[in-house]
Amino acid sequence: MLSWAVTFLIIALIAAVFGFGGIAGASVGIAKLLFFVFLVLFFISLVFGGIRRPVV
Numbered sequence: 001m002l003s004w005a006v007t008f009l010i011i012a013l014i015a016a017v018f019g020f021g022g023i024a025g026a027s028v029g030i031a032k033l034l035f036f037v038f039l040v041l042f043f044i045s046l047v048f049g050g051i052r053r054p055v056v
Contacts, residue, residue, distance in 0.1 A: 005034035 012027035 002035070002038050005031045005038060008034065 008027045008031035012024045012031060015021075015024040015027060
C-alpha cells in the first residue's frame with residue numbers, strides 16, 4: 001500500500017512539472033489517503049501483534 005502512495009506521489013510531481021494542475025491535485029489527494037490508510041493499518045497490526053500471547 002505504501003508503494004501505491006509513493007507511485008501516486010510521483011505521478012503528481014510529474015503532472016505538476018508539466019502543468020497539469022487537476023491531475024496533480026487528484027494524485028496528491030490519493031497519495032495522502034493511501035498513506036494515512038497505510039499508517040492506520042500499520043498501527044493496528046502493531047497493537048494486535050503486541051497483544052498476542054505466546055503459546056505455552
